[in-house]
Amino acid sequence: MSKKVLIVGGVAGGASAAARLRRLDEDAHIVMFERDPYISFANCGLPYYIGGSIQDRSKLLVQTPEAMHKRFNIDVRIQSEVVSIDPVNKKVRVESIEKGSYEESYDALILSPGAKPIRPNLPGIESSKIHMLRNIPDTDKVKAKVAAEGTRSAVVIGGGFIGVEMAENLREAGLEVSLIEAGPQILAPFDTEMSSILAKELDEHGVNLIFSDMVQGFAEVGEQIQVQLASGTVLQSDMVLLAIGVSPDTSFLKDSGLEFGPRGHIVVNERMETNLDQVYAVGDAVEVVDFVNGTKTAIPLAGPANKQGRIAADNVSGLGTTYKGSQGTSIIKVFGVTGASTGNNEKTLQRLGLPYHVIYIHPSSHATYYPGATPISMKLIFDPKGTVLGAQAVGYSGVDKRIDDIATVIRFRGTVTDLTELELSYAPPYSSAKDPVNMAGFAAENILQGLTTVFVPKDLEGRDKNNTILVDVRSEIEHANGHIEGSINIPVDDLRGRLNELDPSKEIWVYC
Numbered sequence: 001m002s003k004k005v006l007i008v009g010g011v012a013g014g015a016s017a018a019a020r021l022r023r024l025d026e027d028a029h030i031v032m033f034e035r036d037p038y039i040s041f042a043n044c045g046l047p048y049y050i051g052g053s054i055q056d057r058s059k060l061l062v063q064t065p066e067a068m069h070k071r072f073n074i075d076v077r078i079q080s081e082v083v084s085i086d087p088v089n090k091k092v093r094v095e096s097i098e099k100g101s102y103e104e105s106y107d108a109l110i111l112s113p114g115a116k117p118i119r120p121n122l123p124g125i126e127s128s129k130i131h132m133l134r135n136i137p138d139t140d141k142v143k144a145k146v147a148a149e150g151t152r153s154a155v156v157i158g159g160g161f162i163g164v165e166m167a168e169n170l171r172e173a174g175l176e177v178s179l180i181e182a183g184p185q186i187l188a189p190f191d192t193e194m195s196s197i198l199a200k201e202l203d204e205h206g207v208n209l210i211f212s213d214m215v216q217g218f219a220e221v222g223e224q225i226q227v228q229l230a231s232g233t234v235l236q237s238d239m240v241l242l243a244i245g246v247s248p249d250t251s252f253l254k255d256s257g258l259e260f261g262p263r264g265h266i267v268v269n270e271r272m273e274t275n276l277d278q279v280y281a282v283g284d285a286v287e288v289v290d291f292v293n294g295t296k297t298a299i300p301l302a303g304p305a306n307k308q309g310r311i312a313a314d315n316v317s318g319l320g321t322t323y324k325g326s327q328g329t330s331i332i333k334v335f336g337v338t339g340a341s342t343g344n345n346e347k348t349l350q351r352l353g354l355p356y357h358v359i360y361i362h363p364s365s366h367a368t369y370y371p372g373a374t375p376i377s378m379k380l381i382f383d384p385k386g387t388v389l390g391a392q393a394v395g396y397s398g399v400d401k402r403i404d405d406i407a408t409v410i411r412f413r414g415t416v417t418d419l420t421e422l423e424l425s426y427a428p429p430y431s432s433a434k435d436p437v438n439m440a441g442f443a444a445e446n447i448l449q450g451l452t453t454v455f456v457p458k459d460l461e462g463r464d465k466n467n468t469i470l471v472d473v474r475s476e477i478e479h480a481n482g483h484i485e486g487s488i489n490i491p492v493d494d495l496r497g498r499l500n501e502l503d504p505s506k507e508i509w510v511y512c
């Protein structure tokens with residue numbers, strides 16, 4: 001008898017699961033429920049449609065219910081919300097705009113309900129001038145508001161990926177934009193010094209950045225809305241985009257007997273099985289293992305959701321595929337700059353009390369003699385045995401492939417020596433004979449082998465100025481253009497001949 005599989009959620013994880021299931025089992029009866037009118041749309045493209053880089057709305061609709069039915073024979077039911085599940089009798093209850101309320105039975109159930117934007121309970125939060133961005137209907141509203149006559153300004157609340165992408169795209173759409181972030185930095189996967197480069201790019205493109213300030217309430221004033229901050233600052237604009245994070249969209253499951261983690265994520269094992277018989281869960285709604293440090297975490301990204309959907313389908317079909325954890329590899333475009341990161345950052349390692357070393361390098365994206373080379377700021381984090389724990393990079397080009405190389409090494413639990421040994425593609429327009437990833441490995445190995453001792457920016461605060469000398473070995477022009485206070489300049493090419501200028505009884509700190 002053919003197996004009946006129900007899927008809740010028709011976008012990243014749900015649609016991946018459905019397609020994989022069909023490829024594995026031509027006879028299965030697969031029903032996919034989606035609360036909204038659209039399935040399998042490009043969530044990640046929504047900000048770029050609002051900003052105008054993606055012009056054609058239909059490009060956001062990667063699949064339609066009709067096409068999915070035609071190609072995969074999936075019974076797609078849109079505007080159909082699953083409101084509860086009954087794991088004892090293996091049934092779900094559905095509220096459908098077309099069919100009303102009904103029950104549907106299952107042999108296996110895959111939950112991929114995703115995560116919803118957090119809407120804090122603040123005064124004035126119900127204003128229609130406050131928007132959030134999760135799906136196509138939200139996008140249509142924001143796009144219409146941006147295009148409306150008289151819309152000139154926006155306040156974005158939250159400096160995460162969606163907040164920053166929206167700040168950029170609202171600016172691209174011609175609005176005056178302020179971005180408010182409660183913490184001291186934007187983009188939490190990066191450490192502060194790396195994210196500050198991305199913040200500078202926002203600032204240089206006219207985004208008014210406000211850090212370390214909390215929104216306390218909203219008030220409509222005529223056609224505009226005021227945003228009141230804890231500091232007393234009041235911002236007034238035509239619209240607000242609220243993007244302070246997401247929480248698992250699992251309230252319909254609360255009485256199901258499912259096990260949840262501390263922040264409401266569904267607990268699953270590595271086969272994406274929940275604690276309930278034949279109930280699987282994937283995507284933004286589930287708790288995962290941090291691949292680097294082994295703790296439980298939740299990482300709402302499209303890559304993990306798609307892979308987990310595929311793995312759940314494999315297990316429904318009897319293939320024992322497993323999901324081994326998420327490492328949070330992510331990337332963002334901020335106007336002309338790209339930032340990418342993978343693995344653990346310093347903040348995470350400090351919180352967990354894990355030992356690590358850090359190196360920074362600033363290689364060029366490709367051979368400097370070939371036109372167009374630009375610098376990349378790279379940070380590599382590794383443990384005392386050399387295992388790579390994380391990396392972050394910011395630059396104009398070539399950032400993505402460097403972080404992806406390092407992400408791959410992390411996946412194989414590789415070391416800094418592995419980075420030195422990677423044989424990467426090279427011709428002058430693309431890289432250098434020693435790729436930046438190799439260079440990061442060399443610099444890290446030098447530390448582990450005791451060949452160099454490094455200081456990082458935060459060590460400057462504790463520098464004993466009486467017993468150390470800070471030497472800037474860049475050119476005179478570079479030094480004149482800006483340098484660390486208290487440093488003396490001896491260009492590297494002159495250093496050997498000018499060593500007598502340095503007091504050998506003092507520790508010499510060199511930087512470039």
Ligand code: FAD
Binds near residue numbers: 012014134283
């Ligand atoms: P979703 O894709 O959110 O799908 C869940 C679906 O389930 C929803 O459509 C919802 O309506 C439906 N649903 C929920 N409950 C029910 C119910 N009870 N009954 C029926 N249907 C239900 N990730 C990246 O890696 N890179 C990016 O650049 C990126 N950009 C993003 C930009 C935006 C604006 C957004 C919103 C997200 C972005 N993401 C990005 C995150 C990525 O989209 C998510 O990680 C991914 O979509 C999660 O997949 P999912 O299947 O868990 O949930």
